[in-house]
Amino acid sequence: MAVAESAGLGPVLAFGLVGVFGVGAQWLAWRLRLPAIVIMLAAGLIAGPATGLLNPSRDFGDLLSPLIALAVAVILFEGGFSLDLHRLGDAKSGVARLVFIGAPLGWFLSTLALVWGAGLSWESAAVFGGIMVVTGPTVIAPLLRTAKLARRPARLLQWEAIVNDPIGALAAVLAFEVVITLRSNLPMSEALGHLALGIVFAAVIGGAVGWAIARAFCRGLVPEFMKVPVLFATLLITFAVTDSVLHESGLLAVTVMGLVIGNADLPSHEELRRFKEHATVLLVSGVFILLAANIEIDQLAALDWHALLFVVLVVLVARPLTVLISLIGSGLPRNERVFIAFTGPRGVVLVAVAGLFGQRLVEVGVLDGGRIGPLAFVLVLVTVIVHGFTLAPMARRLGLANTDKPGLLVVGGSRFTTALAETLIKAEVPVLITDPNHAHLIRPRANGIKTFYGDILGEAAEDKVELMSYSTLLAATDNDAYNTLVATDLAPELGRDKVWQVPRLKDDRERHALPTQLGGRRFGAGRTLEGWEKLLAEGWTFRVTKITEEYGLPEWRQKRPNAQPVMVIARNGDLRFVVDPQAMKVEAGARIISLLPPEAKEEEVVANSIAGEAPSGQPGPAAPIP
Template sequence: MSDPVLALALIALLGIAAQWLAWRTQTPAIVFLLLAGFLVGPATGLIAPDETFGVFLKPMISIAVAIILFEGGLTLNFAEIRETSAAVRRMIIIGAPLTWGLGFLAAHNLAGLSVETSAVISGIMVVTGPTVIMPLLRTARLPRRPASLLRWEAIIVDPIGAIFAVIAYEGAVSLAQGDGLLEIAMRLGGAIVIGTIIALATSRLIAAAFVRGLVPEFLKAPLILAAVVIAFGATNIVLEEAGLLTVTIMGIAFANSRLASLEELRRFKETITIVLVSGLFIVLTASITLGDIMQIGVRDLLFLGALLLVIRPLVVLSTTLGSKLTWKERILCAWIAPRGIVAVAVSGLFAASLVEHGVEDAGRMVPLAFLIVMVTVVLHGFTIRPFSNWLGITRAEPPGLLIVGGSPWSTALARKAAEMQMPVLIADANWNHLSPARRDGIPIYYGEILSEAAEHRLDMAQYGALIAATDNDAYNALVCTDLGPEVGRSQVFQLGRTRVQDGDGHADIERAERHQLHFTVGGRTLFRDGMSYTQLQRMLAEGWVFSRTRLSEEFGYDDFLASRDPETKVLFILKTNGRLAFSTTAERVNAGPDDVVVSFGPPVKDVVERAEENHSHKPVDTPHGK
């Protein structure tokens, strides 16, 4: 395909299709992107990027990689690192440099790569991609400790690995030019100093302009995107490819700047990054020829084996020694380390530049990077769950509850779930809505639950059910639709739709139809009579409370219903097997002995006496969920 416009259109179509398939199947997107690139490249020859885009190919890849690395830097918030476990910090501070050093020895001695190429490829392979590890963690449903370590390692090491790769590249170029140790040190020091100065100056200047109101809201995200490209190009003029270091540090600086508009920036960059990552990966895959694939030999496989079976276990087991992780959890983390799109993107960019500087074997980096990415994604993706089952690593706690929408009713429900030792979290993008939960010490997530940032920071695998409980019916349906594949379509619920009232307090159906959206998707409606947000908040204000009652052989579910006010609403039942069964408009729940019923209703008065009079036995209201 010689027409660049048609080629870009096809790449965009395949990229978005791959991302959609990944979302539908809860599979890492890199798998479908790899298949798409191979299909239009080596398999059919439909797209030959070198011929189609010509001299514009390298600048396109450079800018795309720069924006991707800036996005990676935006995830590195130092305050969040301090909140992580000591094992995570040791994995980053000690483990990442150790992985780089051992990887260099393996690449040079086992794969037979030159010193220059070994330094760069080993720096790149430090990165474990967050876009790859997150879907794996969701399907494996690991315990909290190993899941947290793997997730935070992927997030934090993403920009750090990019910095390693840039430093290695600058050193490799100096070696290729025959520079001495002094020149190499000056080049590396110059890359770090120049990149840091330009990055900090640009981020401080933009932050000051934002704070003083010199930039309107609609221009903030485009201005930062333009600043990334400008800073990248300006640094490259001074020192070749040091612009990648600049934009990575820029992302880190913005992530720690506490800008009020940072959340909007993250949403904007998510859109841009998804498009760029999808397109770039397809282009790089299509650039590989069958000859490149045939060049993969035994020495490359030895390097791959060393990464998986020697270096990774050695680094993880040594850095997590003495941590709270059990030995089984440490072994699992020592096995799981899938590489992602950043590894391929950076290797593709640096390979071409090193070849131009006379490093002949640098061309091996791209097929080797693809080999490592493909094998680790497939191997770890198919083995993480069976391996964790074989080790006997399962979640001990009951399924958690994720509540989207902060309110007094949500806080009361979360408080009751916490009393039952259930993992619970309230998410909301409005800080004031979370105030009651924060005062009660309930875990919260402040931000957009549908954003990529939430996907990276939240361990969705620990939540067995989701309740969308905001005052916006359309948003509730959107949350249930979007998060349904992750939590489970049968375990996403939303409050009943709000009815519009006329002047007499009666439901105005005509106005309701005008002002509400109609949904064919969304979650199941909570409660048998579909209580709305407004109704629930009013009932709570009138004194309604949540209660939990453990049933027994003597006191069954029918006895429980008879002992309560007829208006009492059963919300869910915690079954003896740990499953949560919710009461909805379409399903009436049932319960057996030892099940725990969680209900919402008027305060229970003289329940014990009524139960004794009517049934000659009494309910067991368990104060601690026992």
Template sequence: MSGAALLLVVLAAGLASQWVAWRIGLPAIVVLIATGLVLGPGTGLIQLGFGSHELTELIGLGVAIILFEGGMDLKLAEFRRVGHGIGRLTLLGPPVAWLLGTWAAHDIAGLSWGVSAVLGAILVVTGPTVIIPLLRQARLNKDPASLLKWEGIVNDPLGVLLAVLTFQYLTIGGGWVATLTGLLVAVVVAGVLGGAGGWGVGWLFRRGAVPEHLKAPVLVVMVLCVYWVSNLAQHEAGLLSVTVMGLVFGNLRLVERETLQRFKEQLTVVLLSVLFIVIPSQLQAQQLALLDWRVLAFIAAVLLLVRPVSIALATAGAPMRWQEKALLAWIAPRGIVAVATAGLFGPALVEAGFADASRLLPITFAVVIVTVLAHGLTLGPLARRLGLAARRSNGLLIVGATDWTLAFARALADLRIEVLVVDGAYQRLKAARMAGIPVHYGEILSEHTEHTLEVLHLDSLLCATENDFYNALVCKALGPRFGHHRTFQTALPKGAGEELRQLTVQQRGYLAFDAQADHATLHERLSQGWRIQSTKLSASFDWDALAGRLGEPWKDWQLLGAVEPGGSFRLYSKEQRFRLDAGWTAIYFAPEADRRPAVADSGQARADAASGTAAKIPQGSKEPTP
């Protein structure tokens, strides 16, 4: 197979695996590893033809970009909130895990002390390449998600450094003095090159020294340059340097930070897809034959002994909830960095006289597969069981506390749909608080709200303030978080001949309900006696019957949304239509006189003078109809 065809196969297989994982609700890493094993040892389709050293160097470039993107996502505001836990996980946790892992590798797996020490250092890492996609799918609360994210990103380069220094101690000599000196040099190199690199690129961007269309490419190249120069200064200091660079750059107050981070996230998805296909595909059958019952016992010890004891010792006396400690004690998936490091040091240790180092790569790979499967499949259920994650995403975030949005929120609450009202004016939230509606006081676009507001249980956004352009700004800012197809705003009022002056769909959210349902009209009709009502449809009283009973759309009534038989809410928009069937509950806005239309059989109308809701478009639902 030609190089171009091989690249195409890897890219297509990786992204297809990501899509399949999203459709069936499995962690993407699980599907990617399975695909890599099928295309590599299973069928022999992927044969790269690289030496192990060359492959490790190429993998290192990809991991450098991934770690930089992870570093950009580390916010100092998170450290101020859960810094007590982060410090313990990144300062106390690695040495404890290293010592326990070394003991387990020697006494249980039967490796020599030298190889055991290298393996123990390698398994310190928890891997942002694995943990970040898992966090995205599990919908964890902010505190435990921040702890796992910081641990994965910071410990990854620290684990590599520990492995490098241990390897140098075993093969080069020089004693503990040389080893500690190497550690100090690596930290200094990372602080100087990483910190200067992140600040310098930000300084250039802020002053317009780089044009907009070149900023993302320049940033990628600068990350790789810092990684390469750092490795020249101190072996394997590059990963720590790019992590520091990402941390510095991500916390600069740059206008283009969000745009650049979104680009890096998309690039990371592609890199993860490629790396988790390529690395499993290179595993050989003879390497798998080196695995025996002692390796299985070692893996069990890593899962059930090393990790729990490390977390217990590192977090002893910390002001953390026991639920968070329990989650941390179980969740520690290893990723690409562990495999790449083992692939580099295994052959080198064999050449240095450590014959049992030939087992280093297959054991590490086995740990990666088992931890990814065990932790990837249990993170969500365990977190929900411990009360640390949203059980489901089925609710509406309403921005703007007004009389109409309060009525809508009440109606949704009556239908048991999660709802949260956000407003920057404390007084406007008074009526919602008195009605028992969950509220958040603060500017929705502020950094404080970003780090404190829990919205994982909500999957749709309705921005309904009286400022239509602010609504558009919020929808564009929060569109990537909720999905642009679940981001709505009230309609913009139109005057005669003003069609061309309106915002395009690329500049705003989807218009909720109807193009005529602007802020002023909704409140005017509410004052005229219109109420938000709901009716459950049946086979004998279907949607056509209800629509005919209510009268002419918009003139006599307006559809706001619907609740499917399974309880999922959908906000209605003429730009995203859907069909209501028997068993659905229609939510509409109509005059008080129409609150109880006559329905047949069990299709009794439920009229609630309160609220409506918006939620996700679930898989398998009917396509919107024109």
């Protein structure tokens, strides 16, 4: 037994445990609606220092450092790949200031906070201060979604995180190269030349490889099924070769490579983006678990009031000063500048890169480099928890939160969608109708419905449509192929259960059926847009009926035997369309939106006249919205 314990789990079983703990923590965080990074930190500490079940240094041995280095390389490539310079929109000026002014200033102020607050040496502080420029793109997005932030401050925070993701790593690389050259006792001119050579070498190699990959993909030299494997293999070999030729240049090379490929307008960009997102989730989870499990009890015990002072200086001094100075003269309103200044959650990229460089600093003789990892965990934990609880209230207090209920985004202007939108608006559900055909928007505009003229998949929509304001999408144009394209493209962003599509013509025929991964969910028992339009032309009208404990679904069915239920507004505001009217389930407190035949409207008018009421009203819990 003692032999087994000393030998450890072995790399294969340890790999399995890292995957289970990492992905399991992500899933648990999704179920509990908590920041994933908090659950992953707890999982890593439980698996490592708390129980000793997983000890990465023991279980992986010499493989640990290169494994983390390769994972960080992929993560930084993803950061560069995500930086699409064409999509900054109206946040471009503010993002430029936060990058060109904010990044160097934040590096300097963070270094001071590490020296004066945490008591680190200037060497460790300079390296870690560069990494702290990163504000956590994997953390900020879900926080912004929860806060329902207005578009411009949300874009500023999101793009600052995306842009500074690779910049923070590059700053750490530069600082580390300076540390190495100074410790090599080389003359200053030679040391600076060595540093400049490393930067130029990595940038040229990364740019050249990225350009070559982009050209090969555009010219069809690589088949579709091999694009992702070729990209992944090229990424790994680029990092390995440049890092072996010139130490620590690999991270810069893959970041530049990702930046070049991400801005090459590749036709397969979306497929590559989704792959690297999936790979990044796995690698981020794995690296985070490895680093958390590798922390020793002595390192955690060494965290004293200096660590607390360091976090306070970063959150309340370094970050606000960096943002407020950077945005002077930007023209942004004061409430937006204040909000951005006090919003700077750190994420897994910070921990991954900090853990890597902490080990490298110890290897070159900077002993307090071992404190970087625990300090990074503390900073991430505190900022995620603090911003997780304060972001939404602060946004509301400063008037930057979208207080509307989750709404419906309708793609396609028609008689059916206009009537449905009018009904939803009366039920206090926000609706936006978009259509690339200007003529199709005449009817909804005449009825006072909010519209957007243009392609919902285009760049203009990214700048002008608050996609986060709409929880559900309905693709209902008169073009089945376009509906399928819209639903397929936006499903990963909104969630496949929230994307709906009017049934296609011949959708029920095997010869014309599409794979399940294409298009959105169908509703209305197969009735096409033409079928819905025909009902309206025959005089059918929309009605909203509230279901209560006393007036339940059986009573509604009995009173409305010919009604065609279209959708249900749940008690919590969630929207869902009715797939099969016979199997429909509606809880008390929900509302049913249905189409009623002309005779039902006449019966309603007669009943109201007998009761001495206005035609627009209806007694009881099933009162329609006038």
